[in-house]
Amino acid sequence: MTRTWFITGANRGLGRAFTTAALAQGDRVVATARDPKTMEDLRDERLTVLPLDVRDRGAVIDTVNAAFDKVGTIDVIINNAGYGLVGALEELTEAEIRDQMDTNFYGALWVSQAAVPHLRAQGSGHIVQISTVGAVGSLPLFGLYNASKWALEGFSASLADELRPFGIHVTLAQMGGFDTDWAKSSMKFGTELPAYTEQRQALFGMPDYWGPLVQAESAHTPDESAPSTHEPAEAPESTEPGPEVAAAAILDLVAMPNPPVRKVIGPGAHQMVTMALDARRQDYLTDPEFTWPA
Template sequence: MTRTWFITGANRGLGRAFTEAALAHGDHVVGTARDPQTLRDLTQDRLTVLPLDVRDRENVHATVRQAFTVTGALDVIVNNAGYGLVGAAEEFTETQIRDQMDTNFYGAVWVTQAALPRLREQGHGHIVQISTVGAVGSMPLFSMYNAGKWALEGYSGALADELRPFGIAVTIAQLGGFATDWAGSSMKFANANPAYDELRSAVLGTANYPDPQAVPVAADEQPDPEWVDADPAVAAAAVLRLVDMTDPPLRTIIGPGAHQMVAMALDQRRRDYETDPEFTWPA
């Protein structure tokens, strides 16, 4: 069956991989990006490119309406737009915090709200929330990124129960590490407070945050990593299998090493709860 997708942040990284995989599968795609010119090389008659800044609720509603007008129906909504933010909680400015939440959390909320009336009218649809294994646990220097994804998970869990009677599925895709620009030019950093130099050295391997204006180090000059992030095509293939399911799960783990990361985070939570003598972890 040919489907129609609506994908945010479709111009690069995972969003680009989702877009290319859906098109290769024979589906139609409405791909959105802040700068639609970044998708001009994908000359596909089954691709509609629309400009969209997910932080702007009115713009989101207008763009989703336009997508339904152009396509007639949307079958899969992929809330993918987002970026990484690194820093100690004390270091973030109000602007950095609000922009992170506006993009990574509220953007998904606005797209979902805008699509829901038509999805209910259709009587079907699948909303895929691109999350992370960091929404199961947490990591120093990633507090705001974790916060946005944790918020998305809590929102999506309740949303799934609300929409199930209407034939609309919701899946939270908890992704591990993929070789995208998420940790490159898409990454933003706080201003370093010397009090956290030791923590930065332990987590990042340097007492300073990287200079976003610095010339990237050539691949053959970089030290051998302990692991290699997976090709985004791996995630795209997993999402294609996901939307093919007749009864998709609320949560799915995607990516090499991601299952182990989730297991470690849940084990830490179990050990935290076991310090309470009145709490018994379910068998």
């Protein structure tokens, strides 16, 4: 079966892997990126590249409408655009927090909202939200990234119920770690405070965030916002599988006649979800009136 895909954030990482995998199996793809020039190396008559910043609701609506006008039926919507924001809550500015939510949460929401009328009219379709195992649990210094994905999970689970009567599937792809730019050039960082040095060391094996630090206005005292005495470190070397592994799993997912609402993808990801759910179970067990389902 030949499918047509609409993929956001398609110029690198998982998004590019999804795009190339779909093309390789003979499907058509409408791929979006903030800068379409970053996809000029992918030349295929079945590929359409459109510019899109998912934070702009008006642009999202226009682009989704244009995509359906051009290709007719779209079978798979992949909301992939997003990035990681690292920092303790007090290390992050309002602008950084809003941009994280605008990209990871609202971006997927706007694309879904724009696509639903078309999918409902055609009586079919599959929306795949690229989520994370971090949307099941939590991790210090990733609070706002976790929040953006928890929000994505909340609205998407409801959306799955809303759209099921119309023959439309919604799946949250809870991804584990893959060797992409996500933890490198795609990641943004708060302004380091010395109070969190030990947490950075415990979590990352280094006292500082790697890469260039985000320079933003801060309400911290001069002592707290002073530059670090450490040299900026390189991102930790990845031992994770390549994005093509994730792409193969997504191909299998969209081929399922009755796909699940949640699908865990990636080596080690299932164990991480199990640990997160067990931690939540332990919290609830402190309440004598609560009985965890068998």
